[in-house]
Amino acid sequence: MFQGNLQLKLGNFALDSGEFAFESSGVTVLFGRSGSGKSTLLRAMSGLDKQSHGELRFNDEVWQSGKKALPVEQRDIGFVFQTAALLPNKNVQGNLDFAIKRIPKHRQHGPSTQEIIERVGISHLLNRPVDNLSGGERQRVAIARALLTRPRLLMMDEPLSALDWRAKSELLLLIESVIADYQIPTLYITHAPIEVERLANRVVFMADGKITSIESLGDATSRIDSPLFTEEGPVSVLHGQLGDIDPDGLIAFQSRQQPGSDSAFTFWLNRTEHSNPHASGAQARLRVLARDVAIALHRPEGISMLNQIPATISQIEAEPPTQRQVVFLALADGQTLLAELSRRSVQRLGLAIGQTVFALVKTAALLDR
Amino acid sequence: MFQGNLQLKLGNFALDSGEFAFESSGVTVLFGRSGSGKSTLLRAMSGLDKQSHGELRFNDEVWQSGKKALPVEQRDIGFVFQTAALLPNKNVQGNLDFAIKRIPKHRQHGPSTQEIIERVGISHLLNRPVDNLSGGERQRVAIARALLTRPRLLMMDEPLSALDWRAKSELLLLIESVIADYQIPTLYITHAPIEVERLANRVVFMADGKITSIESLGDATSRIDSPLFTEEGPVSVLHGQLGDIDPDGLIAFQSRQQPGSDSAFTFWLNRTEHSNPHASGAQARLRVLARDVAIALHRPEGISMLNQIPATISQIEAEPPTQRQVVFLALADGQTLLAELSRRSVQRLGLAIGQTVFALVKTAALLDR
């Protein structure tokens, strides 16, 4: 549990979190526009900002009470800064060693040093002075260093923004698996909705130095005015589990069901090259952009889309500025899938609440966890 | 025209561009993995790296010959660094003034200072010391500053990676329009394929310190093994022109045609909120992800997709690791649209080269320029 109420004044900018409390387990994403105070709040929560005051408790520990704060170095946190903040007088190995040397005896768990170095992809850089690294290389070293501190809590400020897509997805997987395997609660700042949807258990929304709301990922993605929905528009995140890979390279994603009964629906997913080896039966998330979902009145024939899922229209909302219509589709297992259509389509098809239709989702448009 | 051949050795890293030559007009994107030498090449081309040697000509001017180089400050370039590199002893206004004061008399053209400041969205920051800016704010100031130098050539090293999506798309539009309106040739580094597809006229691909190829955007996106295709898979970029906005808020995107004749096909686009006011008849690009394109054997009924475009299959290629099939669809005006299907779908529909089919594209899945 993370709870408290932090204040900080920096020149004209005032951070005032208000009372907050959220589960510390899993990944908590801080989300908000540039300048909304994400980095400031994260620093205040880490204890790096000496001016901050208020209350902060991490599980049973008091981290801050009034102006009195537990020193950062006793909080067992790993921090990845927005700029990598490598020690300039050391080479890459020296930066990693700095973290490794200071791990207390009782916190040696987690993946081996070697494994982290390899998976972050910096083994060829170990002897490099840090001044000679490219932007992306610096950021990877910073991530490795934070993981190597064996933290009880990981704080990351836009760790992936300097990276190319391949490094991004590799590191997302790494971060995901490390924090899942070793149960490291994580506070994570990102501007990329895709990172939120892949990692987050909950989202702390910020604006103007204040926490505007704290929502579970599900709640955050089930309202069409969610700040998470950006140029890609509304997104549904469906929970389910993975099946086997069939000979065509497709993977079944099945709705969550009472054990024993049949799956209410199945999505066929493409195995993408950068994903984890799938464990059949593993829990997974499916990210579906509303604009990638089409609606058919009848099950269509002679069409390449494999995923034709029966659903009932539960709601239709218009996004005023764009005239786009968001159709809420209730699936058989109770989860909601959003479809974004033009007004013309909604009228032409005569869609109405309560109607049963087929949601068409292109296989290849699905992302796996 | 930009041509030359540059070498530079930095510790173990060797940049060796090889002979290169490309049009300087429009936007040239440097693309490659982290550490491939993009920033190093850009710095060498700017003249900032004193160790570099070789040849470099910008249009009729010799910028480098052997070890002799025209000083950076006489090259009339604007540069946005991967880290913002703001002058720490000045506030935001001071940083902008630094650039403005040094503009030669004869280069006063371009949007007004006020306009740039407003469109970059930093008017509320002018009196701030630069130390107090958030990551995204710093980057915006750097972009404004570079535009304000009234450069003959703009060089930008990942200018948008620290920004949120809204700032990103606003600034993309700004950069796009400034360099188009004032014909500023631009060299641009980015990891984001979407920025490449929106801005690029050509792409310089880099790997291991070398230029591996220089391709027009069209060529770069018409082969399925293009390094541009990342987690989103293959992408088609179609050229055409925009029509009027209809009462449903849809915009027609028409294939390029001889004047007088009918348009060979029309895409209906949603007007998105962040786009420019559209000028009817304006040239535009359409970015279509192959995975967003479905194929139907007959024109389907009762389905929400408005865009049902007749096309002929010209080629079918398999992506070996993923078993996905890329179907090349020749449109009526000769442009190519890619569709990515699962192997199962291709077999079920019995697709073959020469067959006439309908490409289904969801309205909302289209991006406008």
Add this chain to the structure above:
Amino acid sequence: MQILGYPLDVGPILLTLEVATITSIVLLLIGTPIAWWLANMRSRARIFFEALVALPLVLPPTVLGFYLIIALNPDGTLAQFLKYFGITGQLTFNKTGLIIGSVVYSLPFTVQPIMAAFEALPTQIVDAARTMRASFFDRFFTVIVPLARQGFLVGVVLTFAHTVGEFGVVLMVGGNIEGMTRTVSIAIFDHVESLEYTEAHILSILMLIFSMLVLIFVYGLNRRLQIKTG
């Protein structure tokens, strides 16, 4: 002027402040290029030159002064050499001498801190200035000097304070001529020599207060500049 009933000669005070100010300025003008040259030197010889710059400190001031009056002797080689360029006139036992002596002796105090500051310059920010068309001198004064400000401050403060207290070199090269080259430090020395302790104390305290005020002014100015510019 009288202080506590003792006569106070303001001449030495004014002279001292003048010499310290001129020395600081001259050393800024000479020391800055030397510091720049050293900070940007890539060759191995740099270690040698760095050590060389510190050398004036190693000799006792009077001895350094002794060598200086030999070097600057009106019949010496240097004076003869300068004559070729039409520069005649006495170099020692006048204000010129005081300044030459102070400059030589305080050189390390100016060069070393400025050199250290030049070395710590963030290259990317200087690069950014270049892309904004700032020529060498332009960016030197508008970017490099402000970024290296703390180094300049330390250099100037050490140089100024040290020149005020300088005694051995100044005594030798200046010659302690009443009304001409008698600085405060020498005047205090004279008082001590002639057992005029009260006068010595008064002058010392005055000098301390005065220097304190000058230094507070310098530090305050620095703080101001800092706040004003960021």
Add this chain to the structure above:
Amino acid sequence: MQILGYPLDVGPILLTLEVATITSIVLLLIGTPIAWWLANMRSRARIFFEALVALPLVLPPTVLGFYLIIALNPDGTLAQFLKYFGITGQLTFNKTGLIIGSVVYSLPFTVQPIMAAFEALPTQIVDAARTMRASFFDRFFTVIVPLARQGFLVGVVLTFAHTVGEFGVVLMVGGNIEGMTRTVSIAIFDHVESLEYTEAHILSILMLIFSMLVLIFVYGLNRRLQIKTG
């Protein structure tokens, strides 16, 4: 030992190097916390303390020495005060005196450059060390000192070189006792005073060469550290 037929007493040379080394070390130990305290001081009083640190420079060394022997005399308040803590023994006319004098006079040379380096520390890097569990002393020695290295270097070089050449203070507080407190600078001065110029030249040149070697060693070491660590 003989050089060019002139007898050379190595005692003063060894003494000088010893005093300069000890003074540099003592000043590092005293000056570093003062520099840290000043660099982190937020109050307005800071300007005052900054100026105060520069003050020992403002008095002529012999005068400073004079005040020091008054302060340190065996019957003086300080000596009486120390006696309460069981610290007895002469503070002047021995090596202790030499070191006390040099430390007081060279304080600004150590404090000022180190303070400037502390001010320029990149806070985010120090923050990063904190998140890696480095306690204050840990990060001070492993991060802050290496980052401020140039400042320490300048401080040590100025202090060392200046102590070697120190004369006025050392003369007063040390008492120029042959074989005990006669440093090279005093020995050279003696030679000049007694018109033994050849001996003075030999000793000066020896001192210059020797100091040059020490400084080249220090700068070379610094370069090495720099290359080794990044």
Add this chain to the structure above:
Amino acid sequence: QADTITVAVAANFTKAAEQIGEQWSKETGNKVRFSFGPTGGLYAQINNGAPFDAFFSADTKTPERLVKAGKATDFRVYAQGKLALYSTQLPVAKEHNQIIKAAKFNHIAVANSKAAPYGAAGVAVLKNMGMYDKLKSENKIATGESITATFQFVMTGNAQLGFVAFSQLMDPQSPAHNKGEYWLVPQKDYAPINQGAVLIKTSKHAKTAKEFMDYMNSPAAKKIIESYGYAMPQ
């Protein structure tokens, strides 16, 4: 017509010189500017073109050297220093011999014997007593660089006793007036401390400078010189 001369004077003679200069100015209308400094330093300065018209040294060796080198003329002795053993703590007025022989003190201050004649005189006295080598080997001799430093060592109590110039005790402003006691060493125990003066050859005011040197023999000057504890040359 009024003239201004510049005169280099050994530091120990500072006070007396200033007073005589004032008197002389009053009488003649001419001005004198002094440059005080250690004898050795003034010598080096004269050798290197210092604009002095006359030089009043603390010894005779240095001015004689200048004469020999052809840089100065008109050598004369203008005053004779007297040596005193001074202490603020010990009863040196009477028990000087016992005190020195017992050598129970920590430090005895003596001026640098090479540079300052008072130093040579002090050393001679100690040698006469047969104590010089012993004190030196016990590191009990604190050497004052000048006679001023020597005096300060004693006056501040850092050295328990020391050989100083009698002039330093006689000076009306001297703190020694109300502090401690002294023993005026008999002249026979040391070679006379003659202080010599010369006229500098390059002087452009030789006539006035010579007049000032001559004025040293005037009764007014004599009175001042004696009042500061110097003897006049016989």
